[in-house]
Amino acid sequence: SGFSYDSNEKNTIKNDNNLTWIDFIESDKGYFIYSTTEQTITLDDVSPVFIYNTIELTDNHTFNLLEKDMKNFALDIIDPNDDTIQITLSGVDSSDFIIQNDKLQFKVTNDIPEQTSYTVTVNANDGNTISSINLTFNIELRYENDYDGSYDDNVGNDASDDTQWYLEDLGINTLHSQGILGDKTNPIVQVVEMGFQSSHPDLIANVDFSYGYDYELGIDGNFTNFINSHGTAVAGIIAARGYNGIGVRGIAPYARLTGHKFAIDVVDNREYINISDEQSLSYAWFDGPRANKIAISNNSWGVCEEYTPLRSSYITQGAQTLRDGKGRIYVFAAGNNRNGNECNAPQSTNLNRFLNNPYSIVVASLNRDNTIVMSSTSGANILVSAYGNKDNGPADIYSTTIGGSYDGDSVSATSAASAMVSGTIALLLDECPTLSYRDVKYLLATTATQVDPQNSSWIENGAGYNYSTDFGFGKVNISDAISTCKGGYNSLAQLREYEYEETVDKTISEYNDNLINVTINASFSVEWIGINFEGDMTDLNDYSFSLISPSGTEIELLHANNNATLDLDDSVTLNNNSKIFRLSSVGFLGENSSGNWTIKVKKEYNQSSNTHLIEKVKFVIHGY
Template sequence: MIKHNSKLLPLVSACLMGIAGMSNAQNNSTPPYTNLFADKTEYLSRDKDPLYPMQWHLRNRGQNAEATNGGDKNNDIAATNAHVKFRVLGESVKVAVVDSGLAIRHEDLAPNVLRGRSRNYADNGRRSTDPTPPRSETGGDHGTSVAGLIAARGFNGVGGRGVAPLAKLMGFNWLENQQYEYWVESHGGAGVTDDALVINQSYGFSPIWPVNFDSTDNLNEEDHLEDVTTSANNNRGIAFVKSAGNSFRYLRNTAGVASFNINRRRYTPDFIFSADSRDTNKTQAESLPAQVAATEPSNASFYHTTISALSAAESKDANGNKNGDLLSSYSTVGSSVWISAHGGEFGEDDPAMVTTDIEGCNAGYARNDQSTSFNDGTHPLNQGCNYTSTFNGTSSAAPVASGVFALILDANPNLTWRDAKDILAKTATKIGTNFKPITVETGSGEFVAEPGWITNAADYNFHNWYGFGRANAAKAVKMAKSNRYNPLPPVQNTGFIAYNGGNASIPEGPNGVEQSLRVRNDLTVEAVQVKLSINHGRDADLAIELISPSGTSSMMLTPRSMLVLDQSSRIDSQAANALDTQTNFNDTVLLSNAFYGEPAQGEWTLKVTDTNSGEFVFYGYRRDTREFTPIRTRNNNRLGQLTDWSIRIYGH
């Protein structure tokens, strides 16, 4: 995580042009719904939530959710089966939503909101228990929409339905006042959120430089997360569920930190786009991401479960044929992704997510996003503008996954957060099976930059885009309830084990440089971190792979990313200081989940490849001119140097 004086942002929308009645909330005393439904027929006929048929992520029957196109049948998380067949609704689980706010009196949230348990950090230090945003808010409230995806009250004949429709909600608007003290309090702090079993974090940061992981803030946060994930909730811990990001195509030039020399003039873009994103001959399935998830430090933490986003339907190739790619067009990806869940598209051409909004047609998304009739107050199911059909982003995917976590932890009160992660990996649905490896030309041969699906030595399937696959709530709940499931032993880690063989030059071309070290710890891998330092003239050229003793290779950093601060002609010193920037890899940490279940003991090999000996082109975009400008950079004039690296393995 960056310094706390550098504001993290809610990951609400990946659309660039988008950038251009109740009293006090209380615990509901209604008896558990699990006792009310004798069979599936009765369940489906009783108190239908009017918006549930639009919520394709729960049960996808091809509905369009007010978009032009519909989804693909059965491309969902099987939540309805989890509710119906196993009668698990999340009622024993508390979920904290750390975000921009939470409308605690919303008609479809209030029955699940815990009285007096939320916090408002934007009230001049008073810390009231009401984080409801002001009704003058014109952009919608991100946290309110996130909360609805997790736990909008189900079966009450109102609105829609959350993934865990009886889970208990708490809201913390930490994004409005990002003090470290408030971060601790809202992220498992004693007496405030330490009894939450799930904490949703639909926020993030997309750096255009490799971040130093060993800053004081990062280390303090890691210590806190290690503590609460092992000790909270009678040692069940807390599942911290994190959005991967919305930067597959572009990144923000945060605070205008980077300027580039274009025709001898200083050019400061608002956004930086990859060349692949501007190539009309390439589909997303043929493109490399602008951001790799783990370049944001919190996505490289073992204690966060990072979620990528899926669309309602497969994307199409240039001929209009579906190509098997289910990744949302904006979703950040990488080896730190654990699982994928639905985030949708933008709600006009293709379905977005139907969820809660600030109530009233003079507030919320209804006030500034009337791209569909559902949002403008004319739709018969949303005349009060209390809901939206255009919410999207990995900000949606994370709460969908949080809801599944809540179902798993409700299904079996003996499970820890790591058990829930383990179950998600074991029960995930493999998707995008038509994916073909993506290669780049290095100048002296092709290099496989994104291999797609791999099967590791423990027989787990893994993909940098989808993690272990699409979350399957029904299968996960079934496994959680089974007496055949064996919970994981306590977690251990090796600490960082350093390579001591000295520096190495990084040649240009597909062969790269390799260095190996031996791990003696007898562990079963859960995740592997690599900490490394590299001096190189063009960070975006680099590909970083790790190869396990079992022979599994994980691409931890794909090349052609928008780590381009080192190419700027001028770096704004004030912004750079606030953002704690650097232009080289200096104790930068990446994480991979691809080795899950493999033995840790043996020789691990790091491979660093300079994949580009020619010109590198990316694009700037300015909101004032609405123009894209190509930014051309020359090749580095010296070979890069791998100066230091180490690995840390978490396992049992």
């Protein structure tokens, strides 16, 4: 009495002496056939089939896609008999597609499509039969900006540019007079924060919506915020339209502006960026709309502490792959927590993985007299400085603000300084578009101008470069960086990444210098050095850490009374995917890596009888 079957399915097996298979098994369903007697069932071979969104395509097909949908497009190629399939592509646009896991996908989805129509033929061979299908794709491109009004006109001047003293003090006016304006390649600068007023008369002509994303609302191509004066001022410093007869002039007045609008948390009527959403960070820094073409991500915001590797990994991926492998440039404000303004105690840039990685450019802020702004967070990761002018009355950083207006107080301190550096990098990349992220960092560091030389934080490293945990290598000098680049600069040699782990089992005694010596046997020039720690230490706030190079250069990595809330315990290991305690520095630039490096640890506060132990360290050195 033979067979069980589901009468709701269109497949039927008849129980008689002539067993037949009627119709074919649908490719996306499983079937179980059993018999109470031994029977041999021979199934006809069925050709491979093409499935899109669970629907089988039996004829040639045309897809009408939005550009944003190219990223998630997938055509499944399935053999109903579960035979191995050999899949080949043919046609004029076959090179624009790839096959992954028996799926047809677009090869590049993070760049501007090279065309708006594609044709491809997909051939699937299961060894017995061949199935083919011709596909056509019509792509509707993202909206860029069709503004063509009077604010786009070049009338030769800007009404209020005489209020922008920072253009003169950074040497920008001279560059503009030489025709260095960012108008050759119009590099794209992304403002990453809570959005800005994209319709501002002095911004709209430079805005490109096609690279933007509003993660708070989930809207592609949007980042507008009519009430965020901070972001609007940041955008104006970077790239307010130049010579259009109104308002101000950005440092790169013909660069393009786009944005990523973070999700927002509101605490005590104050808005905060929500960085706990990894997908938002990924969209901002690595795989958002047209990500490959964004040259610079400006981040004029900060957090008190950040130890999560996953969140900073998007910076790593972007620096390693975007801009066709040259790497996106990530600019970050050092923060305004030197006096505990926002984090309840003096902070350090080394407590933030967004800042203490090898890829970010961290910017400190100066007063107009070239002294350090007293709120500017210090740290061994700071690369350069620019103006924030916070200590001597109003900031007077004149720029665009909400309501189509202008003022000097919407942005200041490291937020303003990082925006200035992003603008200068846009000019540099416009003149030298083949520079990698490493070359940009190197040129900024080696051409920076030492300021306030009486400041006690300055040291000269073993390669002859002046460095300070307040100022970095000094005030950004983009004129010299551009001159160096255009004067026969040779790009840095291939990156060397060296890692070395050692078990040290060092007990940290109270109020003494505790030295940990580690010998590095690899020899190359240092660009960045980081150290991961593992051990049993509570209250890291009480400790200071310094690093002494084989050349004798000593740089403080972390000062005591640093407000760190992290404890070294079993949850923090050298290679933990969820939490790592790393300290790093850019200050050993140009020194040789080979030799004895000494970590100096001192417990300076809150003496106790607790055991303080550093069990293991891991050195990670980038250089050439």
